[in-house]
Amino acid sequence: MSDVIITVRGQSEAHIAPERATIRLSVRAEGADRAAVVDQVLRLAEPLRTGLAERSDAGTVHDWASQRLSVRAERPWSSEGKRLSPVYYAAVDFTATFTEASELSIWVSDVSAWDGVEMGWIDWHLTPETRARVEREVAADAVGVAVARAEAYAGALGRSTVIPLEIADVGLISSGQQAPQLTALKARGAAFAAADSGPSMEYEPDEIVVSATVEARFSAG
Numbered sequence: 001m002s003d004v005i006i007t008v009r010g011q012s013e014a015h016i017a018p019e020r021a022t023i024r025l026s027v028r029a030e031g032a033d034r035a036a037v038v039d040q041v042l043r044l045a046e047p048l049r050t051g052l053a054e055r056s057d058a059g060t061v062h063d064w065a066s067q068r069l070s071v072r073a074e075r076p077w078s079s080e081g082k083r084l085s086p087v088y089y090a091a092v093d094f095t096a097t098f099t100e101a102s103e104l105s106i107w108v109s110d111v112s113a114w115d116g117v118e119m120g121w122i123d124w125h126l127t128p129e130t131r132a133r134v135e136r137e138v139a140a141d142a143v144g145v146a147v148a149r150a151e152a153y154a155g156a157l158g159r160s161t162v163i164p165l166e167i168a169d170v171g172l173i174s175s176g177q178q179a180p181q182l183t184a185l186k187a188r189g190a191a192f193a194a195a196d197s198g199p200s201m202e203y204e205p206d207e208i209v210v211s212a213t214v215e216a217r218f219s220a221g
Helices: 034-058 101-111 128-156
Strands: 004-016 020-031 061-066 070-074 087-098 117-125 162-169 184-188 192-194 203-205 208-220
Touching: 004 128, 020 034, 020 101, 034 061, 034 070, 034 087, 034 101, 087 101, 101 117, 128 162, 128 208
Parallel strands: none
Antiparallel strands: 004 208, 020 087, 020 117, 061 087, 070 087, 162 208, 184 208, 192 203
């Protein structure tokens, strides 16, 4: 009796609570006098730098950075269609990665009320070490699912053994392309949802989903 070729797909995913949160925010000022606008935005930015540096020393902020001061000018139009005097806009952008969601919530509730501060996006994510570990585990589990499925098919056909012939990223075997002996790792970025923009500003991150899908071909004898 000749061997039977079985081609299957294995999938697996893991749901992991975020470990870190990277937030972006800006300090902005505007006015008719360029020097005064620059001075104002630098003055407003200084407490942010000080606070982030203190939290970095305490370990609740993993890293942070501030961009260089940016200044631009615009000349608005009056209702009569005339160009008015320039209005200057200055900004300093910040990014900070927090190690605790509770500390982030407290900090955001504090600084969001400061003059000139505009809160931006938040990216919830895992540490590189955790992501690498979870990706390995999910990939191995996806391969295990493919093996179990192939064994089930083989058993239904009265075959007792399965021998792996190929394993590849999803779509490579079925498309006929040459496939590397690797699994495909797919990770969806963490979403975030902020509660009411009231005093508490509690941020509730969704779980991060790390998934893997592989295709495998076996010989059943």
